[in-house]
Each structure stands twice: as structure tokens, then as C-alpha cells.
Amino acid sequence: MTGTDDEDAEREAAIEAGRLMFARPWVFRLGVVKLDQLPPADRIEVAFAGRSNVGKSSLLNALTGQNGLARTSNTPGRTQEINVFECESAGVRLIDMPGYGFAQAPKGKVDAWTRLIKQYLQGRPNLRRVFLLIDSRHGIKAVDKRIMDLLDTAAVSYQVVLTKADKIGAAALDEVTAEVSTELAKCPAAHPVILATSSEKGTGIAELRAAIAGLAD
Numbered sequence: 001m002t003g004t005d006d007e008d009a010e011r012e013a014a015i016e017a018g019r020l021m022f023a024r025p026w027v028f029r030l031g032v033v034k035l036d037q038l039p040p041a042d043r044i045e046v047a048f049a050g051r052s053n054v055g056k057s058s059l060l061n062a063l064t065g066q067n068g069l070a071r072t073s074n075t076p077g078r079t080q081e082i083n084v085f086e087c088e089s090a091g092v093r094l095i096d097m098p099g100y101g102f103a104q105a106p107k108g109k110v111d112a113w114t115r116l117i118k119q120y121l122q123g124r125p126n127l128r129r130v131f132l133l134i135d136s137r138h139g140i141k142a143v144d145k146r147i148m149d150l151l152d153t154a155a156v157s158y159q160v161v162l163t164k165a166d167k168i169g170a171a172a173l174d175e176v177t178a179e180v181s182t183e184l185a186k187c188p189a190a191h192p193v194i195l196a197t198s199s200e201k202g203t204g205i206a207e208l209r210a211a212i213a214g215l216a217d
Contacts, residue, residue, distance in 0.1 A: 018209030050133030
């Protein structure tokens with residue numbers, strides 16, 4: 001067997017592990033506004049972070065194959081809590097974080113969400129990786145860079161997931177991927193593999209499932 005054959009077999013095994021993990025029923029467990037409301041740190045967690053309206057809820061629904069699991073809205077800032085999703089037989093917990101950046105909410109509430117995000121990212125001992133969602137149409141913005149700096153400082157591993165990849169052409173997607181890759185090369189806590197996804201078309205969902213299943217191992 002050649003090295004390429006080995007790599008293909010590993011990839012197929014990872015894809016299958018991801019498929020099996022997300023073929024099980026996932027449920028919304030609770031939403032929290034304070035860290036002490038979180039469940040016990042009894043399993044690893046992967047968190048999804050991103051600017052308001054980047055498509056986190058849609059991605060979680062696509063990931064689990066359950067259209068109504070995470071609430072979606074066209075109104076930026078709809079997710080106001082840390083939302084916790086679990087599968088009884090999976091060794092991983094999914095964390096949907098409040099969208100950062102622009103939000104149609106009072107400044108005091110937005111500031112509270114921002115503090116909650118920072119406290120979680122810096123202090124959750126079982127947090128294995130943050131999937132940082134970036135809109136493929138816009139690339140990394142200044143507010144994204146601030147979160148990346150926070151993750152680098154806290155030494156929290158993170159991986160960029162480009163969302164809405166179906167909304168731009170292949171050449172434009174290649175261009176933004178290259179730009180993001182160049183930026184990530186400067187970031188010590190960044191995982192180098194960028195995942196391009198489309199919740200609507202299903203692009204990249206199998207690869208994201210595989211990445212999460214690999215972390216659970």
C-alpha cells in the first residue's frame with residue numbers, strides 16, 4: 001500500500017467516524033449566561049465562535065442533520081447565551097457561542113456577551129478546540145483578529161471554518177482561503193487546515209464532522 005493509499009484510507013475512516021457520531025440524536029441541553037451554569041467538565045468540548053450572522057446556527061443544524069436544533073435568524077445578535085448541545089453516546093459536547101461584533105442589542109448586553117465569551121475561552125479546562133467561523137465573502141475582519149489574538153494568548157487551539165462558500169465563485173474562494181492561510185501562519189494557536197463549508201449545499205460538512213470525531217478520540 002502506498003502512502004497515498006494510506007492517507008486515503010485514513011481520510012475515509014475519519015469521514016465514517018464523523019458520520020457515525022452525527023448520525024446519533026443530538027439535543028439542546030441548556031443556555032447559560034454565567035460560567036458556573038455550565039455542565040460539569042466531564043467530556044471534551046468544541047466551541048463555535050464567529051461574528052453575528054456568520055451562520056453558526058445553520059452550520060450546527062447541518063452538522064447534526066437536525067434543521068431545528070439551533071435557532072436561526074436573519075437578525076444579527078440573536079444568540080444571546082452560550083448554548084450547549086449534547087449527544088448521550090458521544091464523548092464531545094458542542095458549544096454555540098454568542099455572535100460577536102455587531103448586534104442589535106443594548107451596549108451593556110453586548111458587553112456582557114463579550115465578557116462571557118472571553119471568560120469561557122480563557123477558563124474552560126475541557127475546551128479542546130474552537131472552530132472560528134469566517135464568512136467566505138468577507139474574510140478575516142478586525143473583530144475576528146481580536147478573537148484570534150485572545151485565543152493565541154490563551155493558547156487555545158482554533159481552526160477556521162469558512163462559511164457560505166456556495167455564495168462565491170471557486171476563484172474567489174481560493175483567494176480568500178489563501179489570504180486566511182497567510183494570516184493563520186502568524187498565529188501560534190491556529191490549526192493550519194481551513195475548512196470551506198456551505199450549510200445550504202452540504203459542502204465540507206463531512207470533513208468538519210470528521211475533525212470533531214478526531215478530537216473526541
